[in-house]
Structures are given as C-alpha cells and as structure tokens.
Amino acid sequence: MKKGWLVPAAFAACCLPLPWLALQLARGELGANPIEALLDALGYTAFTLLALTLACTPAQIVLKWNWPIRIRKLLGDFCFFYACLHLLTYVVIDQGLDLAGIANDVVKHKFIFLGMATWLLLLPLAVTSTRGWQRRLSYRRWKRLHRLVYLAGGLASFHFLLRFKTPRLETVLWMTVIAVLLIVRAVEAVRRRSRMIESS
Amino acid sequence: MRPSVMTPKSLYLLRREFLKLGAGSALALSLPAFARAKVEHGPKLAGVTPNPKFALSDEKRNSFEDITTYNNFYELGTDKSDPSENAAKLQTSPWTLSVEGEVAKPRKWDMADILKSFPIEERVYRLRCVEAWSMVIPWDGFPLADFLKKHEPTSRAKYVAFESVVQPQLPGIKGFAGIPFPYVEGLRIDEAVHPLSLLVVGLYGETLPNQDGAPIRLIVPWKYGFKSAKSLVRIRLQETQPPTTWSQYAPNEYGFYANVNPDVDHPRWSQSKERRIGEVLRRKTLPFNGYTEVASLYAGMDLRKFY
Numbered sequence: 001m002k003k004g005w006l007v008p009a010a011f012a013a014c015c016l017p018l019p020w021l022a023l024q025l026a027r028g029e030l031g032a033n034p035i036e037a038l039l040d041a042l043g044y045t046a047f048t049l050l051a052l053t054l055a056c057t058p059a060q061i062v063l064k065w066n067w068p069i070r071i072r073k074l075l076g077d078f079c080f081f082y083a084c085l086h087l088l089t090y091v092v093i094d095q096g097l098d099l100a101g102i103a104n105d106v107v108k109h110k111f112i113f114l115g116m117a118t119w120l121l122l123l124p125l126a127v128t129s130t131r132g133w134q135r136r137l138s139y140r141r142w143k144r145l146h147r148l149v150y151l152a153g154g155l156a157s158f159h160f161l162l163r164f165k166t167p168r169l170e171t172v173l174w175m176t177v178i179a180v181l182l183i184v185r186a187v188e189a190v191r192r193r194s195r196m197i198e199s200s
Numbered sequence: 201m202r203p204s205v206m207t208p209k210s211l212y213l214l215r216r217e218f219l220k221l222g223a224g225s226a227l228a229l230s231l232p233a234f235a236r237a238k239v240e241h242g243p244k245l246a247g248v249t250p251n252p253k254f255a256l257s258d259e260k261r262n263s264f265e266d267i268t269t270y271n272n273f274y275e276l277g278t279d280k281s282d283p284s285e286n287a288a289k290l291q292t293s294p295w296t297l298s299v300e301g302e303v304a305k306p307r308k309w310d311m312a313d314i315l316k317s318f319p320i321e322e323r324v325y326r327l328r329c330v331e332a333w334s335m336v337i338p339w340d341g342f343p344l345a346d347f348l349k350k351h352e353p354t355s356r357a358k359y360v361a362f363e364s365v366v367q368p369q370l371p372g373i374k375g376f377a378g379i380p381f382p383y384v385e386g387l388r389i390d391e392a393v394h395p396l397s398l399l400v401v402g403l404y405g406e407t408l409p410n411q412d413g414a415p416i417r418l419i420v421p422w423k424y425g426f427k428s429a430k431s432l433v434r435i436r437l438q439e440t441q442p443p444t445t446w447s448q449y450a451p452n453e454y455g456f457y458a459n460v461n462p463d464v465d466h467p468r469w470s471q472s473k474e475r476r477i478g479e480v481l482r483r484k485t486l487p488f489n490g491y492t493e494v495a496s497l498y499a500g501m502d503l504r505k506f507y
Contacts, residue, residue: 031281032262032270032477033333096481104470111468162468165331166378166449168278 003067010071014078017045035093040163042086043115047156049079051177054153058184073129076149080126083119090115114159121152150185153178239265240287242407245320248340254323261324262335264404266477271411272329273430274377275370283411286371290410290431297416301361301436304352311415315401317350318342322405323398328460328489330424330446332482334474339419340402345393353389353437360392361385361442362418363434379449385429386442386456387420390497396421399432422491424458455507459498460489464507 021041024030030037053075056068095102105112125146127133134142157175161167241264271283276290297309320340328334348360364383366373373381391397398419401408408414413430420427426446436442446454453467462472462485473482488494498506 032266033280033475035475035480036333093480094482098473098482101470101473108465109468109470164278165446165453166274166278168378169376 006067007071007074010074014049014074017041017082035089039086039089039094042082042089043160043163046079046082046086047160047174049075049082050149050153050156051174051181053079054149054178054181058181061184061188077126077129080122083122087115087119111159111162114155114162118152118155118159121148121155125149125152150182153182239268239284240409242409244406245315245340245402248320248322248402248405251321251323254325256324256326256336259324259326259336260478261338262477267335267337267403268409268411270477272331272425273372273411273413274379275365275367275372275381275383275431276411277371277375278377282371284409287410289367289369289371290365290414291367291369292410292415292431295415295433297432297435299348299351299435299437301438302354302357303437304354305350307351311401314416318346318399320401325396325398325419325421326489327419327421327425327428328474328485330426330454330458330466330471332466332469332471332474332485333477334485334489335477338404339398339400340405340408341398341400341419343395344397344399344418345395347399348393348435348437351437356439357437358389358439359437359441360387360389361434361436361438362387362429362432363436364413364429365431365433379445382433383429383445384443385418385427386444387427388441388497389437391420391494394494394497396491396494422459422488422494424454424460426454427458457498457503457506459494459503459507460485461487461503461507463487464504 021030021038025034025038028034053072056072056075059065059068091097091102095105102112106116107113125148128137128142128145137145157171157178161171161175164171269284270280272280273283276283276286293311295311297311297314298307299309300306320342322338322340324336324338326334327337344360362385364381364385366382368374387397398421400413400417400419401415403409403412408417410431413428413432416432417430418428418432427444441456444454444456447456447458460471465471471485474485475482486492
C-alpha cells in the first residue's frame with residue numbers, strides 16, 4: 001500500500017515544535033528563564049526524535065509495520081536538526097560563546113561531555129544519511145556505521161538523566177523506552193543468527 | 201517478609217508513579233507544559249521598614265512574577281513551575297514553629313505571635329541557586345539572631361537544625377520527588393547568628409507566597425539557595441552537626457557549608473558564572489555571593505574541602 005501523504009505529514013509534524021516554541025517565546029510563556037526552557041525543549045525534541053528513529057525497526061519486527069521505515073531517514077535528519085539547534089543555543093546564547101568555559105565544561109563535567117559526545121556521534125550519521133552515501137560506502141559498511149545510533153541513544157539517555165538534580169520519572173521512563181527498543185533488536189539479531197545456523 | 205521490607209521507599213514510589221502513568225499519558229509527556237500559573241498577590245504585611253543598609257540599590261530587583269513562578273520547592277513538585285501551580289495545596293494556617301534543643305526557653309510559636317514579637321524590615325538580597333541562576337529579592341523578615349536570643353541558647357548550642365513542613369496532601373510528599381522528607385538543613389551557630397541570616401515572612405511587602413516558603417523561611421544569602429529552608433516547622437539547637445537533605449542525598453555534589461564559591465564546581469556544571477534571571481549573558485559569580493563580610497567565619501578552613 002502506497003501512502004503518498006506519509007512523508008509530507010511526518011515532515012510537517014517534525015517542523016511543528018519550531019512555531020510552537022516561537023509562539024511561546026513571543027508571548028513570554030517560557031517562564032522566568034526562557035533560555036533554559038528553550039534549551040530543554042530543543043534537547044527534549046531531539047531526544048524524542050532519536051527514540052522514534054530507534055523505534056522504526058522494532059515496529060517492523062514486533063508489529064509488522066513497514067511504514068515507519070519509510071520515514072526513518074526523515075526522523076533521523078530532524079533529530080540531528082534539533083540537536084544542532086540545542087547545541088547552538090547552549091554555545092551561543094547560554095554560554096555566550098565563551099569557548100574556554102565550554103571546553104572546561106566538556107572536559108570536567110560528564111553531563112556536558114555526554115551531550116557533546118551524542119552530537120558528535122550523530123554528525124557522521126546525518127552526513128551519510130543520503131542514498132548517495134549509502135552507495136558510496138556500500139550498504140554493509142553504511143549499516144555498520146549507522147549502528148552508532150544505538151550508542152547515541154544510550155549516551156543521550158544519560159545526558160537527559162543528569163540534567164536534573166534527582167532522577168525524574170519522565171527521564172527514567174524514556175530510558176526504559178530506549179532500552180526496550182535496543183533489546184528488541186538484540187533479541188531479533190540472536191533469533192536470526194540461530195535460524196541461520198539451523199538452516200545451514 | 202512484607203514487600204516494604206525489601207523495597208526502598210523511593211523505588212516503591214517510583215514504581216507506583218509508573219503504574220499511575222499508563223500508556224496514554226506517555227504521549228502527554230512529549231508536550232512539556234510551559235504555561236505559567238497566574239500571579240496571585242497576598243495580603244500586605246503591616247509595619248515593614250526598609251533597612252537602608254541592605255537596599256542593594258545598584259542592582260535591579262527581580263519582578264514579583266519571576267520570584268513567584270520560578271521556584272525550587274520539591275514538596276510542591278520538582279519542576280520550576282510546580283510550586284506556583286500547587287501553591288494552594290500548602291496549608292499555612294494554623295502554623296506552629298517549634299524551637300527546641302539546647303535552649304533555656306523552648307517554645308512553640310504561633311505565626312501571629314511571631315509577627316507581633318519581631319519588627320519586620322525589608323532587605324534586598326541576592327539569591328544564588330546551586331543551579332547557577334540568581335535573583336535579587338526584597339525579603340521582609342527579621343534577624344535569626346534576634347529570634348534565637350529570645351530562647352537563650354545554652355553553651356552546648358553549637359549548631360542549628362531546621363526542619364521544613366510535611367503535609368500528606370502535597371504533591372512532592374505523596375508522589376516521587378527523589379529526595380527524602382522532611383527537608384532538613386543546618387547552620388553552625390556562628391553562621392546562624394550572623395547579622396545577615398534572616399527569618400523571612402514576606403516578599404515585596406506582602407505575606408510570603410506559599411511557593412516561596414510560607415509562612416516562615418530561612419534566608420542565608422551567602423550560601424546556595426538550598427540552604428535557606430522553606431516553610432519551617434522546627435528549629436533545633438544542638439551540639440552536633442545536623443544532617444542536611446542535599447548533602448545526604450549526594451555528598452559529592454552538595455556540602456554542609458554550601459557557601460557560594462566560583463572556584464568549586466558542581467560535578468555537573470561550573471559555578472564560576474550565573475545567569476541573573478531576566479538577563480541573557482551570564483555574569484561572574486562572586487565569592488560568598490558578594491557578601492565577603494562573612495569570610496572571617498571560615499578563617500583557616502579549606503573551602504575546597506568544606507564546600
């Protein structure tokens with residue numbers, strides 16, 4: 001079944017946080033510390049999209065849905081887009097381009113280090129997310145490279161957890177979601193391997 | 201064996217929250233709520249005299265709205281906007297503040313008696329949160345030293361322990377806030393009787409809003425905000441250093457002293473700068489939050505060790 005509206009609809013949905021945040025900022029609804037609120041919201045959006053990207057394959061395995069795979073690249077690209085906005089907000093607005101201070105933050109504080117490491121992991125994945133790069137790298141190597149997203153999911157979870165002084169329920173919930181998505185893949189990989197051994 | 205014997209209370213609470221959430225509300229989580237609660241003003245406090253020594257006139261005061269909608273008060277919820285949204289759930293009347301321990305005259309105070317017994321002055325103080333933001337706030341209160349003196353501390357009173365309210369209907373108390381309650385804090389006696397240490401009953405000339413720690417709270421302006429315990433029900437003078445909530449929860453992140461110190465980072469973020477609420481670029485954090493007159497209290501102490 002072809003669903004021609006799926007990709008444009010997903011694209012529009014991924015854009016929605018921008019006008020939503022702009023509106024709230026303009027109306028002064030981001031609270032007494034709008035920079036912190038903006039930073040949180042952008043990071044949260046990037047993290048949600050990372051989780052959705054990671055959910056596409058499990059959806060196929062468990063629910064036999066094939067359509068999420070068709071928007072996986074879009075979700076991944078938007079995840080990186082919001083991760084970039086999150087990083088830019090931190091570097092330019094939150095830290096006021098104090099590069100020495102930022103370097104100190106990255107080296108000394110694992111909360112910042114984890115965020116930066118996640119972004120660095122996402123960078124090559126976003127660059128090579130096109131069909132052209134898939135061909136250039138050969139599908140096998142491209143697939144191996146894109147397994148970095150599992151690590152990015154793990155690091156992002158811990159970055160999110162350390163954001164608050166105490167573990168928040170929503171953070172623990174999201175970490176559980178990421179863990180389940182990774183476990184589904186691992187189980188499937190083991191099953192497939194044992195099936196291959198049986199049939200050989 | 202009962203399950204409660206095997207499960208730490210916090211884990212049990214977290215699990216209960218999970219069950220309450222259900223699948224449907226997981227979706228709601230993806231839409232963070234930013235709406236600010238409407239600002240409500242309280243009754244005016246009678247007879248407040250501004251103290252010109254603490255006018256802090258060269259620094260811009262934060263708005264009443266900022267001070268009452270951006271709060272850390274885990275009994276009322278862990279988000280900054282939770283305390284103002286849940287403020288009505290805190291019952292502040294009747295209220296008893298009990299003073300006990302190493303004093304010749306212990307006493308259970310009624311709020312009305314406190315307000316009658318101490319002249320209230322306005323002092324504008326900087327408040328520096330451990331989370332690297334700060335505000336300038338006009339508090340209404342009276343020196344903690346004057347209050348303690350009334351109870352005649354004995355020679356064994358080396359420390360002062362503070363205890364905040366626990367009411368079962370508060371969202372942080374019945375839900376999951378991550379820290380144990382009651383919230384407890386403490387000061388050394390010389391810190392407590394320092395002229396800067398204040399018991400606060402008002403803000404901007406009005407009765408202290410619930411989200412800011414009504415009806416009576418501590419303010420110690422040279423220490424990180426978490427030292428200034430809110431909604432006090434007990435003040436106990438004692439010979440030994442009292443346990444304090446955050447330093448027990450994460451001893452490597454929060455110390456007993458918790459003096460504002462730009463040279464000692466929090467393990468997760470730098471303390472060298474802070475964002476004054478209302479400003480964009482961060483400003484430098486000052487040692488002792490700019491209240492350097494307290495430095496002599498710590499003469500000879502390694503403040504990297506006693507953070």
